[in-house]
Amino acid sequence: MNKRVKPGGTVKSGGAVEPGGTVKSDGAVKSGSVAKPLLMIILGIVVLFPVLFTFVNSFFVTELGEQLAGQNFVSAGHFSLMAYYKVFLATPNYLLKFWKSIGLCSVIAAGQLAVGCLAGMAFAKYRFRGKQVWFALMVLFMILPVQAALVPNYLILSRLGLLGSYWALILPAVFSPFSTFLMTLVFQGIPMELLEAARLDGAGTLRTLVSVLVPAAKPGVACLVVLVFVDNWNMVEQPMVFLDSVQQFPLSVFLASMSGYNYSLQYVCGVLCLIPVTLLFLFFNEELSEEIVVTAMK
């Protein structure tokens, strides 16, 4: 318990105000306490610029010379919702891709959640033979770059005859060691007494997991779902290597191959691609930044 709560707790409540205040307050006041925040906020906006750029441009359409677009902040065109109309209403293709990608990522996230919770409970709360070795192996493969995991994945998928189907994207992702790693760390922070109490009440192992452990570790679980969803929403290498028809490509890859299309159409698809991750980020950023710290502390 102390392991998990401590680092997060100190971040949020204690230190933040005190030490910083004592060090810099004198200097900061002199050099103008408005200048720094203002500068930082401007920087923050600069960081968000590419996203804002996409968003703003999705509302503008150029009539002649598409090449003009993109050179200025707002394309040399006029305000129009034509591209939105095309993407959302006129052609079902884009939305179909969108929902397909949502479905794909949801299946993967659900799978990882199940596998990760089960294994996390085992690694965090049970003693069994070879536990340390298995865990070390999984961590080792977790740090492996995508490029290195791609080849082994490809080898096995071709032997199983799964290349060219969505299973090729789903299965390796579901069993990615990341979820086991994260859930183990998260569950380690839940006090053992909670499990003991559940057992005394006569709850079985699975029952304990579902109605005691997972609810107690809600922020960690939310973080896992968000990270997995975002990670797979952004997947690029796997579809390009494992799938053979362009028709099958999820939104992320399709977007990258749109260079022949009209610019405003591209921008709208970019917005479409940004919607789910932006929503997830807005809702869960607290969990995300907290969990980054907790995970890193171990």
Place this chain on the structure above:
Amino acid sequence: MTRRENRVGYLLALPAILGFLVFYGLPFVLAVWNSFTLGAGGTLFIGLENYRRIWGNTLFQLAAGNTALFMGTGIPAILVLSLLFALLLHKKFKGSRFVKLAFLFPMVVPAAATVMTLRIYLNGRTPGMALLVVLYIWKNIGFDIVLLLAGLTMIPGEYYESARLDGAGRWQSFCYITLPLLLPMLFLTFIISVLNAFKSFREAFLLAGEQPADNIYMLQHFMNSNFQNLNYPRLCVAAISCFLVIFVILAVMYGGWRLREKGGGRNE
């Protein structure tokens, strides 16, 4: 009880372990085997011949060199910048939460969306290495800032207080208090930055397409062209080289870390 615990533990971990073995562990062993053999079935054992040939390949060398350049500039830059911003954000001000979140947001922005916007903006001009480094910093700096901020809040405020009473300036307290106490967190940030650097080949690949200019030809390009002609030994050697590089970096860092701890040589 212990036998039961052993059994239940294994049952719970079974899906993860089996899936891991089928999709990662065993195929990796297969890849290692393939890297030492010749032919489709991997029948002819030729030792390190594949490695010799591929490490001597000019395209592979180009990819490796560019990758080294990318990491050599990107990682120090991101560490310095994220430390700077963490120090600036450490003291809360109006809007500091917004700034932190703004820096963190690019983490979730799909590479394809960024690349699409950039490509339209570049409008036919070829992207260079500098752009890739900027893109890498843009995407990953928020994560590093969050880590370093957490590290900063763990330094007790009294240290600065007593340093100031002893007449230490801001620069001195940074050098003698902040930096040494932040070192473990910086170490961790470094490792995570290395891992993230491998992820940003995605942007390089999407931006430059299948046939990039020589100055941004990266490992991902090398591997992708070999996926197209299904050159297994080449792919396997490239993947294992990747693995070795990361492994060596981590081992060296860890070794250095242990050595430093043993020496206990911090002169305060």
